[in-house]
Amino acid sequence: xxxxxxxxxxxxxxVNYRVGRMAMYLIFVLMAILMWSSISKTFFSPALxxxxxxxxxMVAYYLLGGPYSMQLNSHVRMDLVYGSxxxxxxxxxxxxxxxxxxxxxxxLLQGAIGSTAYSxxxxxxxxxxxxxxxxxxxxFTGGPSAASEVLGHxxxxxxxxxxxxxxIKSIATLGIFLMxxxxxxxxxxxxxxxxxxxx
Amino acid sequence: MSFExxxxxxxASMMITLMSGQRVFAAIGIVAVVAALLLWGTGGEDIPFxxxxxxxxxxxxxxxxxxxxxxxxxxxxxxxxxxxxxxHVWMGGINGGLAIGTIGLMVLISAMNGxxxxxxxxxxxxxLPELLKRGYDKRMISGVVQAGSSLGxxxxxxxxxxxxxxxxxxxVGQLWLAGVFPGLMMAAMFVAYIWIRCKINPxxxxxxxxxxxxxxxxxxxVKLLRAGLLPVFIFASMMVPFVNGWTSxxxxxxxxxxxxxxxxxxxxxxxxxxxxxxxxxxxKISAMFMWIILAALAFGAVFDGxxxxxxxxxxxxxxxxxxxxxxxxxxxxxxxxxxxFLDDTAMLVIVAPLYVPLVGSLGFDLIWYxxxxxxxxxxxxxxxxxGYNLFLMRAMAPPEITLKDIYVSIIPFVGVMxxxxxxxxxxxxxxxxxxxxxxxx
Numbered sequence: 001x002x003x004x005x006x007x008x009x010x011x012x013x014x015v016n017y018r019v020g021r022m023a024m025y026l027i028f029v030l031m032a033i034l035m036w037s038s039i040s041k042t043f044f045s046p047a048l049x050x051x052x053x054x055x056x057x058m059v060a061y062y063l064l065g066g067p068y069s070m071q072l073n074s075h076v077r078m079d080l081v082y083g084s085x086x087x088x089x090x091x092x093x094x095x096x097x098x099x100x101x102x103x104x105x106x107x108l109l110q111g112a113i114g115s116t117a118y119s120x121x122x123x124x125x126x127x128x129x130x131x132x133x134x135x136x137x138x139x140f141t142g143g144p145s146a147a148s149e150v151l152g153h154x155x156x157x158x159x160x161x162x163x164x165x166x167x168i169k170s171i172a173t174l175g176i177f178l179m180x181x182x183x184x185x186x187x188x189x190x191x192x193x194x195x196x197x198x199x
Numbered sequence: 200m201s202f203e204x205x206x207x208x209x210x211a212s213m214m215i216t217l218m219s220g221q222r223v224f225a226a227i228g229i230v231a232v233v234a235a236l237l238l239w240g241t242g243g244e245d246i247p248f249x250x251x252x253x254x255x256x257x258x259x260x261x262x263x264x265x266x267x268x269x270x271x272x273x274x275x276x277x278x279x280x281x282x283x284x285x286x287h288v289w290m291g292g293i294n295g296g297l298a299i300g301t302i303g304l305m306v307l308i309s310a311m312n313g314x315x316x317x318x319x320x321x322x323x324x325x326x327l328p329e330l331l332k333r334g335y336d337k338r339m340i341s342g343v344v345q346a347g348s349s350l351g352x353x354x355x356x357x358x359x360x361x362x363x364x365x366x367x368x369x370x371v372g373q374l375w376l377a378g379v380f381p382g383l384m385m386a387a388m389f390v391a392y393i394w395i396r397c398k399i400n401p402x403x404x405x406x407x408x409x410x411x412x413x414x415x416x417x418x419x420x421v422k423l424l425r426a427g428l429l430p431v432f433i434f435a436s437m438m439v440p441f442v443n444g445w446t447s448x449x450x451x452x453x454x455x456x457x458x459x460x461x462x463x464x465x466x467x468x469x470x471x472x473x474x475x476x477x478x479x480x481x482x483k484i485s486a487m488f489m490w491i492i493l494a495a496l497a498f499g500a501v502f503d504g505x506x507x508x509x510x511x512x513x514x515x516x517x518x519x520x521x522x523x524x525x526x527x528x529x530x531x532x533x534x535x536x537x538x539x540f541l542d543d544t545a546m547l548v549i550v551a552p553l554y555v556p557l558v559g560s561l562g563f564d565l566i567w568y569x570x571x572x573x574x575x576x577x578x579x580x581x582x583x584x585x586g587y588n589l590f591l592m593r594a595m596a597p598p599e600i601t602l603k604d605i606y607v608s609i610i611p612f613v614g615v616m617x618x619x620x621x622x623x624x625x626x627x628x629x630x631x632x633x634x635x636x637x638x639x640x
Contacts, residue, residue: 114248115245
């Protein structure tokens with residue numbers, strides 16, 4: 001395999017491994033938040049922030065952990081027919097069907113980018129990428145204060161806690177992006193298997 | 200093109216993508232995005248992500264990683280080993296007693312976690328080798344472990360019922376309580392089956408020898424009973440605050456996860472290796488589930504958008520001219536048949552959103568149907584060619600149990616489960632009495 005592909009796969013897998021290993025420990029954060037929620041409810045006044053924060057942590061847990069779980073090959077398949085094929089045949093079929101996955105993730109990512117722009121207050125008459133462009137230009141020319149000028153009405157959750165939604169949407173976007181990179185890496189690995197190489 | 204045909208086409212293309220052997224979430228997701236783009240055009244590309252974010256509003260979903268974590272702590276740390284020993288000593292004296300004890304073990308493990316994986320792991324790695332050594336019939340005991348562990352999704356806490364609750368928009372508390380008696384009834388029926396078979400043919404499950412029984416003192420026997428306190432304690436730590444309204448459902452699951460970890464730590468079993476395996480496996484299984492749900496949400500958003508449920512309802516009621524009960528029976532039948540081909544996550548994702556609203560609009564109790572649904576999933580878990588339990592069993596069971604043994608062993612137990620399903624269909628109160636008693640009708 002060309003060197004650039006080999007290093008792509010190595011880098012993506014290394015990044016996703018580390019991100020996934022970090023996300024793995026979020027389950028304790030989840031437990032801590034929910035514990036605090038029941039303690040505060042019993043002994044003090046109920047905490048408003050716990051419910052949604054826990055949900056945000058859960059979303060981060062599996063979206064950031066998704067690529068790592070794909071590395072570990074834990075996503076189930078229907079193996080009625082698939083299971084009886086040779087490793088090479090499996091790689092051949094996967095090398096085609098993985099484009100379904102890649103396409104799904106691309107659309108998902110596009111939706112995520114758009115939704116994050118909305119949560120940052122993208123004006124309705126401005127395109128998504130124009131908005132991000134303005135945001136980045138303003139940040140580099142005028143610093144954080146200029147960048148905050150570009151931001152519009154920021155989306156908040158419709159609860160009494162009213163958290164901003166852009167942090168979790170950004171994390172979701174990142175998770176989906178990493179999943180896409182991992183899916184492409186898996187495609188290269190399938191190609192390597194077909195050629196009888198190890199990646 | 201009419202909406203019915205769009206629905207059929209989407210369903211059919213998903214079957215094809217699933218059959219290709221690509222990861223299940225990819226197979227569902229690709230059909231969802233292509234359908235969204237074709238049917239909606241502009242704006243269609245936003246549907247999959249917007250649908251995915253609905254996940255955050257599904258509060259009970261938080262229990263999923265926590266129950267999975269709990270299950271792995273219990274099975275990996277081996278804190279349930281003493282439990283097996285307890286049943287071994289107390290039940291070993293009668294023919295088939297160890298197999299009956301294994302069912303008891305499975306009920307207790309089911310009460311401590313929400314999936315069947317933990318029971319499966321404990322049954323296949325601890326109970327099976329021991330039973331084989333004692334000369335039990337391998338086809339019977341392989342069925343015992345598989346049928347017994349499937350109780351994990353019926354006896355509360357149950358992850359499948361949580362997912363069902365989200366689809367049916369029914370309260371999880373009532374669903375869990377509704378699972379109690381059907382679960383116990385089914386366990387009792389398994390026990391009865393084993394007892395009768397061993398009564399007729401004692402060689403299927405020889406009792407422990409007199410010397411071995413005598414070697415265990417009464418004091419030791421009583422001491423072993425303490426092992427039974429652990430599941431009671433873990434179960435109570437989750438259910439008592441929950442039923443009393445001190446904690447919400449998800450808070451209870453966090454409490455259960457913490458109590459299980461503490462129990463493992465106090466027993467000195469929460470080693471580095473156990474910790475690593477538990478954490479990694481929890482992430483693997485949770486991420487797998489969640490990505491499937493994510494894709495299914497996108498699929499569901501498009502599917503609902505074309506009014507597929509209405510189309511199916513019209514097909515059953517108007518075109519076939521059936522009454523509600525006939526429709527229900529037909530649905531259960533198709534459910535069972537599909538269950539042998541699809542695994543439980545696929546069933547949950549594809550079939551449940553289609554059938555559950557229909558059951559509701561026919562005027563049936565959705566709590567009661569939740570129990571029927573879960574038992575059907577249990578059967579689907581076990582029946583070839585697709586069955587999560589079958590694959591797990593093959594991976595975990597001792598090598599002398601062949602795949603053929605595993606396949607053959609489930610037949611009588613599936614029969615017992617079908618009988619239980621029929622009983623609960625005819626007498627809904629088996630399921631509904633307890634939730635009505637606790638929450639009022």
